[in-house]
Amino acid sequence: MPAASLLLDWYDRHRRTLPWREATRDPYRIWLSEVMLQQTTVAAVGPRWLRFLARFPDVGTLAASPWADVAEEWAGLGYYARARNLHACAQAVVARGGFPTTEAGLRELPGIGAYTAAAVAAIAFGREVVPLDGNVERVTARLAAIEDPLPGARPRLNRLAQHWMEQPAARARPGDFVQALFDLGATICVPRNPACAICPWLQGCEGQRSGIAPTLPRKAAKKARPLKRGVHFLLLDGAGRLLLRRRPPTGLLGGMLELPGTPWRETPWTEAEIPPFAPLPGLTWRALDGEAKHGFTHFELHMALRVATLPNSDAPDGEWLTPQAARAALPGTMQKLLDLAASAGALREG
């Protein structure tokens, strides 16, 4: 088994300097970083973590804040169920008087799965457990030359990874040891072209010895993504503000703001089907040229856009925001519709 001390020595010399590593073991800050880092790159999280903390400096502030504020702060980060669970988790933590300090206790909270429970337990509370993230999966699969494909191989990889923590050097510094594994996977044992020559665990890496390390871990084939289409509506009032509505609390972009529109489906929309979805169907809607394109995890989306100005009549239900405020509060998908409108000169903004 590769020596934990070799990895920790390497970590002490080469570890990444990251905002959430600033000598704090505040579980709130560790937890927030781990949730933001779920399927999200370190580079993307850095500034967002700092901005989030400035607005919600502690778990009590977050728990007491309205959802609309949390949604606005999370806009653009993706996977919005994380924000909903984050909000619910903060309220649960306040209700129980603080964060649980064990992996099992953390695992009970909303938005905290096997990985995040282990990561917070190890980093914030010094528990001896290895979180199995994409980095640890890759490092472990290569060290042990595991050729079984993910996700089926995950239980086996997890059992192997837990053994790293049994060494006294690792047990003396659990949080540092797991972050050393992250850094090894993020800077040396990377998916493509790993830098095996400078790896502190080169000796004892069976994947490297057998020459298959760069091809691991193997993964099951992925499904093709269908193309869906929708038509959205940009309604402007006399002051140049635009109408947004809030999506249902669960599902795709759940709880986030959007431009009103048709549902998204694979069958193209016929002209006769579209008007009932407009905020004011009787208005004269001008169709803009082009489409906004956005890729989701499991389908590709093309959105057309129609524009109208609100006459002196009853305004439909929704929220009226300036283009600047709308852009700040909208998920990336909807920001692309504003881009389309702006390029057509249909928007008053700076």
Next chain:
DNA sequence: AATCCGGGGAC
């Protein structure tokens, strides 16, 4: 076990 859930950066 399979599917749903964003967005961006590296290649």
Next chain:
DNA sequence: GTCCCAGGATT
């Protein structure tokens, strides 16, 4: 274009 990212919830 493809792949990946400090994954979780639901079915």
